[in-house]
Amino acid sequence: MKKIWIIALKELRSFFDSLTAYILIVVFLGLSGFFTWLFGSDIFFVGQASLQSFFSVAYWTLFFFTPALTMRMLVEENKTGTIELLLTKAVTDWDVILGKFLACLMLIGVALLLTLPYYISVWALGPIDHGAVWCGYLGLILMSMAYISIGLFASSVTNNQIVSFLLSLFIGVFFLIIFNVLSSNFTGIIGEILSYLSLSTHFDSISRGVIDSKDVIFFLSITVFGLILAESSLSKRNIVE
Amino acid sequence: MSIVVENLTKQYGPQKAVDEISFQVNTGEILGFLGPNGAGKTTTMKIITCFMAPSAGDVKINNLSIHSNPDEIKKKIGYLPENNPLYYDMPVLEYLDFVGKLQGIENNKIQDKIVEMVHVCGLNEEKHKKIGELSKGYRQRVGLAQAMIHDPEILILDEPTTGLDPNQIIEIRKLIRHIGKEKTVILSTHILPEVEATCDRILIINKGKIVADGTPETLRKQAQGNEVLRVQISDSDNKDNLISTLQSLDSVQMVDPVTDHNGTFLIQSKPGTSSRRTIFNMCVQKKWVLTEMTPIETKLEDIFRELTTD
Numbered sequence: 001m002k003k004i005w006i007i008a009l010k011e012l013r014s015f016f017d018s019l020t021a022y023i024l025i026v027v028f029l030g031l032s033g034f035f036t037w038l039f040g041s042d043i044f045f046v047g048q049a050s051l052q053s054f055f056s057v058a059y060w061t062l063f064f065f066t067p068a069l070t071m072r073m074l075v076e077e078n079k080t081g082t083i084e085l086l087l088t089k090a091v092t093d094w095d096v097i098l099g100k101f102l103a104c105l106m107l108i109g110v111a112l113l114l115t116l117p118y119y120i121s122v123w124a125l126g127p128i129d130h131g132a133v134w135c136g137y138l139g140l141i142l143m144s145m146a147y148i149s150i151g152l153f154a155s156s157v158t159n160n161q162i163v164s165f166l167l168s169l170f171i172g173v174f175f176l177i178i179f180n181v182l183s184s185n186f187t188g189i190i191g192e193i194l195s196y197l198s199l200s201t202h203f204d205s206i207s208r209g210v211i212d213s214k215d216v217i218f219f220l221s222i223t224v225f226g227l228i229l230a231e232s233s234l235s236k237r238n239i240v241e
Numbered sequence: 242m243s244i245v246v247e248n249l250t251k252q253y254g255p256q257k258a259v260d261e262i263s264f265q266v267n268t269g270e271i272l273g274f275l276g277p278n279g280a281g282k283t284t285t286m287k288i289i290t291c292f293m294a295p296s297a298g299d300v301k302i303n304n305l306s307i308h309s310n311p312d313e314i315k316k317k318i319g320y321l322p323e324n325n326p327l328y329y330d331m332p333v334l335e336y337l338d339f340v341g342k343l344q345g346i347e348n349n350k351i352q353d354k355i356v357e358m359v360h361v362c363g364l365n366e367e368k369h370k371k372i373g374e375l376s377k378g379y380r381q382r383v384g385l386a387q388a389m390i391h392d393p394e395i396l397i398l399d400e401p402t403t404g405l406d407p408n409q410i411i412e413i414r415k416l417i418r419h420i421g422k423e424k425t426v427i428l429s430t431h432i433l434p435e436v437e438a439t440c441d442r443i444l445i446i447n448k449g450k451i452v453a454d455g456t457p458e459t460l461r462k463q464a465q466g467n468e469v470l471r472v473q474i475s476d477s478d479n480k481d482n483l484i485s486t487l488q489s490l491d492s493v494q495m496v497d498p499v500t501d502h503n504g505t506f507l508i509q510s511k512p513g514t515s516s517r518r519t520i521f522n523m524c525v526q527k528k529w530v531l532t533e534m535t536p537i538e539t540k541l542e543d544i545f546r547e548l549t550t551d
Contacts, residue, residue, distance in 0.1 A: 006342045010331075018330055081326035085387070088290040088322070089343040090315045238294040 003091045007099025011073075012106055020069070021107055028065050028111045032057045036118060049126030054118055055136040055207040059200075062108070062144055063176055067168040069107060070151025071161045073100045074234065079159050083234075093235045097152060097227055104148045105141075112140060132209035139206035142219035143199065147172055149226025156233040175199045175222070242303050242317065242394040242425050243267050244289065249298035251284050258284040260449035261298070266442075268394075271421035273440030274429035277549050281449040282429040283323050286399050289427070290320045302395065316345060319388035323399040325381055329373030333364060333383055336372060337390055344391035358386040361416070377404040385413070389420070396420060398428040402435060414439045433541045443541075447549040460544055467494065468510040472520060473533035475504050483529075490523065492516040505533070 015021035035057040046053060077083035086096060122128055147168070154168035155161075176199055183194035195201055202215040244266040251259040259281040266272045274282050287293045289300050291311040300307045302314050328336060337358060341351045359368050362382040367375055372383055381404060388396060401417065402410045417426060417439050430436060436443055437457050445453040445460075453460055474483060480498070487496045487506065492514040499505040510516045517534065524531045 003343060006339065010339050013335075014328070014330060080329075081322065081324060082328055084287070084292050084322045085320070085326050086343075088292050088315060088318070088320045089340065090312055090345055091343055092312070237292070 003095040004099045004102060007086075007091070007096060008102035008106065011100055011103030015069075015103065015107055021110075024065060024068060024107070025111050025114065028061055029114055031061050032115065033118075049122050049128040051119060051122055051128075051133050051136055052207065054115065055140065058112075058115075058140055059143070059203060059207075062140060062147060063172055064169070065111075066104070066108065066144055066147035067151045067154070067165050067172065069104045070100075070148055070155055070168060071165040072155065073104070073152055074155040074230070075159060075161050075164050078156075093231050097231045097234065101145075101148055101152060101227060104151070105145060108144045108148075109141070112137060129209060132207070135209045135211055136207040138211070139203050142206070142216065143203055146175070146199070146219050146222040146226070149223045149230065153226045153230040153233065156230045244395065244425060244427070245301045246285070246289070247299045247301070249285065249288060249300065250296045251281075251288060251293070252296040257449050259288070259295070262446065262449070262451050263298075264444060264451060264454060266425055266427060268425050269422060270442060271417065271426040271428065271440045273436035273443045274427055274446065275431065275433070275436060275443060275545060276429075276446040277431070280446045280549070282446060283399055285446070286320075286322075286397050286427065286429060290318055290397055291315055316391070317394050319391065319393035319396045321384045321388045321396075321398045321401055325384040327372045327380060327383060327387075330371060332371050333368045333375070334359075336383065337386060340387045341390045346391055354390055354392075358390050361389070362386040363412070378406060378409045381405055381409075381413070385416070394424055396424055396426045396428075398426065400430055401428055402430065402432065410435070433545060437541055445545065445548050452548045453544070457541060461538060461541070467512055468515050469537040470508045470510070470516065470520070471499075471505065471533065471535045471537055472508055472531070473502070473505045474524060474529050475532050480504070486523065486527070487520070490516060490519050492519055507537070 032054060036054040074083070077086065083096075087093065119128075119133055150171050151164075151168040154171065155164040158164050158167065175197065179194045180198035180200050183191050183198060185191075186194060196218070202218045205212060206215050246262060246264050248261045248263055249259055250257065250261050262281075262285065274285070276282050284293070288295045288307070289302075291307050291314055294308075302317060305313050307314060331339070334355060337355045338351060341354055342348075346354055359365055362385050364379065364382055364386060367379050372380060375383065381401070385398075385401065388398070396417075398417070402413050405413060414435065417428065420426060421439070421441075428439070440457070442456055443453065443460060444451060453463075455463070472487075480503075483504070484496050484498065484506070487493060487508060492510050493508055493516050494511045495509045497507040497509070499507060508516060508520070517536075520534065521531065523529075
């Protein structure tokens with residue numbers, strides 16, 4: 001557990017050292033701020049004090065934001081060979097994967113913390129449903145966890161950052177849109193499965209303030225599954241033929 | 242802390258990178274791991290350091306197996322991989338701090354350890370720079386510093402002196418010899434003088450198999466066979482007479498005049514005998530002046546070539 005924390009802190013520090021963190025946070029805040037406050041069906045048109053429009057923007061921005069964080073995670077280590085140095089220290093493959101996962105999650109956490117002024121502003125404007133806001137944030141964090149684990153897996157299977165970025169977007173877009181679209185084309189059990197696999201089904205209900213264990217389990221299982229795949233892809237060097 | 246390698250095999254597809262090798266390294270021994278490119282040196286080291294699992298066989302470090310106790314073993318090993326991969330965007334001190342913490346050094350001791358390593362590896366002037374800004378020699382020192390920071394009992398160095406200038410090479414060798422007094426060191430290289438200068442024992446590996454194992458002296462003796470002397474005798478006009486006299490000595494097998502050098506001969510003795518004394522006595526007897534007598538040693542290069550070419 002301590003090793004995971006050491007690795008996470010190192011990764012987080014290298015995000016901030018390399019400007020990645022600042023650029024991504026600025027882009028994230030800029031995009032979500034623009035669409036929440038200025039453009040289109042923004043927060044003032046809804047007629048009620050709610051952060052719903054922010055959550056639906058963040059739902060999209062995080063989709064692009066997370067792969068940009070995770071794309072270099074294992075690619076860089078594999079390419080430069082530092083993975084060998086890291087794994088011959090007293091750490092396990094899981095320590096490395098979880099450390100990197102935690103670092104990404106913390107950075108997204110920082111980005112989300114910086115949107116708290118939105119919450120406070122809206123609160124000042126009118127009576128806000130606090131429960132719904134906190135649930136919305138919880139939903140965003142759960143969704144980020146799923147994206148991060150997909151991104152880590154994508155970054156563990158290739159030696160190229162661009163491939164890693166595109167691969168995680170590709171996997172992500174299934175959960176984001178494709179399953180949702182397909183589910184309306186099918187009926188019966190297939191339709192239900194596809195609808196269950198769609199992120200929006202689960203995210204919408206959480207961001208409305210309804211926390212159902214089935215939604216939480218959905219996000220957590222994508223996370224766990226992604227991390228297991230990433231770990232096995234990292235440890236495939238041990239496979240005995 | 243001893244390392245015992247038992248029937249280690251690593252297979253990549255149809256190719257056997259390491260083929261059933263077994264050897265043992267004892268505490269205080271510096272083992273030179275020699276072999277041509279692709280002989281399996283790096284693979285063996287990766288297995289000993291628990292980076293990769295072998296296809297078959299086992300490595301035991303103080304009776305701990307790499308299969309069942311990788312975490313314990315990793316703590317005891319300091320490893321400098323080939324090409325010295327490092328995080329180029331990290332400052333030296335921060336990097337050493339990170340490695341030290343990963344290796345389980347307690348927080349209150351870590352500063353002392355870092356200071357010690359910076360001193361030992363001569364990093365003082367460069368310690369605040371990012372690793373990517375350092376020259377290759379300094380990066381190599383950072384590599385050594387990270388390998389030794391937790392005071393490991395075993396050091397495994399994969400080509401530790403590549404890319405260093407001659408002064409640095411000598412310093413690093415001195416450092417390795419110094420460390421090797423109390424610790425077990427395995428170092429791989431294909432610079433042969435380096436092995437002679439630093440190692441107590443040599444292991445030559447070719448195509449995944451061990452082809453020679455021993456101290457530089459025993460290897461040389463094995464390869465050489467008979468004693469060969471280079472002898473120069475002046476004050477003798479009659480060359481043929483000289484040759485026939487030399488040839489008549491009991492222990493001499495063959496006399497071979499060296500062209501271009503008048504009065505110089507290569508004299509090979511019969512197996513197991515030495516002709517130095519008899520040649521000297523003969524010269525005294527005949528009042529010839531012996532101006533040179535040098536034993537010709539087989540060079541490590543020759544041994545290496547002989548063992549690793551088909």
